[in-house]
Amino acid sequence: MQTRSFEQGLQLVIAMLSGLEKRPDLRADNHVLQRITQLGKLARKPGAEEDLSVREAFQAGEPSTTEAADRATGEPGKREKRADPQTFEELRTRVLACTKCPHLVAFRHTVVFGVGNPAADLMFVGEAPGADEDMQGEPFVGRAGELLTKIIQTMGFQRSDVYIANVLKCRPDIPPGTSGNRQPTPAEMQTCLPYLREQIELIQPKVMVALGATAMRGLFGKTEPMKDMRGRWHSFNSIPVMATFHPSYLLRNQAMTEKRKVWEDMLQVLERLGHRISDRQRNYFLR
Numbered sequence: 608m609q610t611r612s613f614e615q616g617l618q619l620v621i622a623m624l625s626g627l628e629k630r631p632d633l634r635a636d637n638h639v640l641q642r643i644t645q646l647g648k649l650a651r652k653p654g655a656e657e658d659l660s661v662r663e664a665f666q667a668g669e670p671s672t673t674e675a676a677d678r679a680t681g682e683p684g685k686r687e688k689r690a691d692p693q694t695f696e697e698l699r700t701r702v703l704a705c706t707k708c709p710h711l712v713a714f715r716h717t718v719v720f721g722v723g724n725p726a727a728d729l730m731f732v733g734e735a736p737g738a739d740e741d742m743q744g745e746p747f748v749g750r751a752g753e754l755l756t757k758i759i760q761t762m763g764f765q766r767s768d769v770y771i772a773n774v775l776k777c778r779p780d781i782p783p784g785t786s787g788n789r790q791p792t793p794a795e796m797q798t799c800l801p802y803l804r805e806q807i808e809l810i811q812p813k814v815m816v817a818l819g820a821t822a823m824r825g826l827f828g829k830t831e832p833m834k835d836m837r838g839r840w841h842s843f844n845s846i847p848v849m850a851t852f853h854p855s856y857l858l859r860n861q862a863m864t865e866k867r868k869v870w871e872d873m874l875q876v877l878e879r880l881g882h883r884i885s886d887r888q889r890n891y892f893l894r
């Protein structure tokens with residue numbers, strides 16, 4: 608009975624705090640709101656924190672809550688770093704109006720600029736928008752995007768803590784009447800790369816992650832097989848870049864060994880960022 612009363616009381620507090628979130632005259636720190644959301648999930652599903660393993664998070668649709676709120680705050684110094692909002696918005700406005708590639712302009716629904724925290728310490732770079740991203744105007748929102756979100760959460764962040772962008776900002780065109788996505792050409796990536804460079808200069812991430820071989824080709828011009836490039840540090844304008852498999856590769860290849868490889872790359876990223884890694888995290892995807 609006591610447990611029930613406690614849960615009811617907790618729900619009341621959560622409802623009250625969630626109501627405050629919607630009031631335009633009040634402002635709350637984003638991390639506090641995320642914590643409230645997580646508390647709500649735990650209250651609705653007792654024991655959820657224990658049940659949600661990262662394996663499930665990579666495989667199913669449930670977000671990992673493990674240390675997410677604590678990690679989300681990052682280092683104290685992080686909050687001091689701010690990309691000039693006006694300059695960042697000016698860049699966004701310029702990119703959204705870009706017509707440098709007429710064949711992509713004719714095909715695209717939206718320009719996919721990027722999403723996340725312009726003051727992020729960690730930035731993910733993919734290759735180009737697919738059909739879902741083109742419709743929604745946000746990178747990594749399809750199935751591969753959902754998996755990337757799980758990876759980010761498993762690392763202890765929320766999507767809003769990091770910055771996510773592509774080398775190419777417009778969806779590569781495909782012949783009429785066909786479906787699917789195509790890889791961007793080197794020429795297309797070369798044309799669009801200055802925008803990514805500007806984003807990186809403004810965000811000044813401490814660490815970047817290149818997702819897949821095409822992103823590596825766009826950033827560095829490297830054409831080696833991904834298996835030779837992943838798990839190693841590369842340098843883009845003096846910023847360390849970890850190369851890892853694209854999430855779509857993990858969707859095609861569900862082997863535990865491949866998930867472990869990506870996870871080991873992310874452990875290196877966490878170490879480089881100076882984040883504490885729990886024993887539990889270190890052992891994910893080990894048999």
Ligand code: SF4
Pocket residue numbers: 702705706707708709711712718775776777798799
């Ligand atoms: S792909 Fe990049 S350079 Fe080409 S039109 Fe789109 S935003 Fe402009």
